[in-house]
Amino acid sequence: MNQGNILIVEDEEIIRASLKRLLERNHYSVSEAGSVHEAELSYTLKEFDLIISDLRLPGSPGTEMINLAEGIPVLIMTSYASLNSAVSTMKMGAVDYIAKPFDHSEMLERVAAIMARKPASPDKSTEEVICDAGSGYSGILGQCDAMKLLFKRIRKVAPTDATVLIQGESGTGKELVARALHENSRRSNGPMISVNCAAIPETLIESELFGHEKGSFTGATAARTGLIEAANGGTLFLDEIGELPLEAQARLLRVLQEGEIRRVGSVHSQKVDVRLIAATHRNLRKLSGSGEFREDLYYRLKVVELRIPALRERGNDVLMLAEKLLEKVCNKMELEVYSYSPEAMAAICQHQWPGNVRELEHAIERAVILCDDDIITPETLDLDVHVKSTLFRADTGNGGSDNVAETQDGLSLEDYFQRFVLEHQDQMTETELAQKLGISRKTLWERRQRLARIFHKQGSSLCQGAWI
The missing domain is CATH 1.10.10 (Arc Repressor Mutant, subunit A)
Incomplete structure (x- = not known):
């Protein structure tokens, strides 16, 4: 039985995850955010029965949640416990105050007491939380403003049948975004067919996409269903669509305009119900200007355009991703989770990551394989970065550890x-x-x-x- 809906606003992921598990074990429905701005951006606050917020947060302080909550009770927690801060937050309208580190039973008692003071209300319909501060959107991780904006736009466009063009450098996760759009759409029970246009030979791409009839060309010994037809009732994801030949572009345009395909060698067309999501790292506007990409197809594709920021543009996301990917790699190799040396963390922040998240994951996998102990260093990451490591130099004195x-x-x-x-x-x-x-x-x-x-x-x- 759902005891109530709670929003946790806390920038420390470990604390946030621990508190979420505690509350969920006690039958509360829990959502989370890493800052006041993220909470305001991601959720409708009036849907919650209680907001638990840290006092000190990036950007606006946790007490700002009191103004935004508009009557929803706010429990303030802080590691900077003092009588003055407790009194001041209570004066501002906080329903209660708890100091970190808090005892689990104490937290549960405070939450239960606050819930008991709230008038009983009918059960709210359960909604899938598709944008989450800790896990991002459908497995896509990100906490910077650019990623929050991306999550917000995905959430808006996913339920529609609009054609989407995803722009981003190689390795940024364009297919993950496409999958998020599909899984949160009305077509989620249908197939999602992914096609890398750059990986199919030009002579075969029309047959692969549209299918062919028996005898339509040398080697066509049997009729074959194309990938567009296979995606009927679902989603077709065309990655690197900038590599699609002009002839195939013209046929794809007909699919978008008329909702029908014609197999190679056939004189009959057939209707298909397919949502198209395309992705590219190339500048399609520039390509259409030079005649390398059909301009009419370009405008058909960019009904909604989503841009994924490069990893170097995502600020502190790189450290969060590095921690998550290290845990993933260690679990995959059935190892205890390793940790980064301070020098490695600085090197990760300073590196430009031209291969983006894919490059980061491969560097971490290499480091786990090659390191001699459970500490990842810049050398095992193979990063050629001159780390500004004044604080990290080894002790030089011989008089003891201090x-x-x-x-x-x-x-x-x-x-x-x-x-x-x-x-x-x-x-x-x-x-x-x-x-x-x-x-x-x-x-x-x-x-x-x-x-x-x-x-x-x-x-x-x-x-x-x-x-x-």
Whole structure:
């Protein structure tokens, strides 16, 4: 039985996933977002019974959800627990406040109490959540603004029968977008036929697409159904449509205009009910201007045009994708999940990735195979990047584990780390701090723990709570 619909707004994926599992095990329906902007963009907030939001988020603070929720109760959680912040959030209209790390039973008690205060309402019809902050859209991962816009447009166009043209560099995931359009359409129970136009010889492409009759050409010993006919009632995905010969383009235009095909060697046409999705990395507008692509077909294809950003344009998505792909590769090889060294994470961020997500996945697979332990380094990734790794140089002192290398301005690396965190922790989330330092959140936590122990031994007056 559904106990209620809850939206989690939290930029830390591990915390978000853990909280989601906890609530779902207790029969709540849970959606998630990584920021206030993403929550506003992806969901109709009035459909939720409760919003659980972190206080410190990228962009707008979590308290902004109170204004956007328009009466929906908002539970604020934060790792920066203090009486002042608790009082201020409650004054702004938060229904309750909980400090991280929270006990699971405490969280469930708070949620149950909030739900009990809400008037009972009829069960809402269950809707498929097709755009999700953590998993993206139908398995496509992305949290940057460009990907959120792509997800929003896919969500709008998927239920229609509109022809779609997907533009994007090689390796960006054009077929994944096409599959998302198909799986979230009314044709999802029908077939999806994918064709790489660049992989079929020019002499055979018309026969492959439209089929042929027996004896229509040398070697045609039997009649054959074409791929367009095979996609009847479903979706036809033509990848690299810019490679389609002009003769085949003319026949494809007839399919779009008349909804019918004629097999090679046949004098009869037959109706087909096919939705066409095309993709290319080439500039079809430029090709149509030079006569290499039919202009009338180009305008027929771009009823809706979707652009997939290159990986180098997606900001911090590259780190999120690297973590997900590493987990995928390790699971495939039946290994414990490896981790990245700080240098590797910096190298991943600095590399331009001309082959996009496909190149990233292959680099990670290579690294897992070649690394000698469970730590991925720039060398095993085979990245020729000069990493700005001031913070990552190995310890040079011989007096124990607390001796550290010094930066060029005379500060030890730990001094630099301490000063940077103290100066920026009130303005940045832990994720942003870690990314600015070029380290993982786990490494940030471990360094804070280490410094706290040092301060305790030395009797430092620095508040340990600022580090944990």
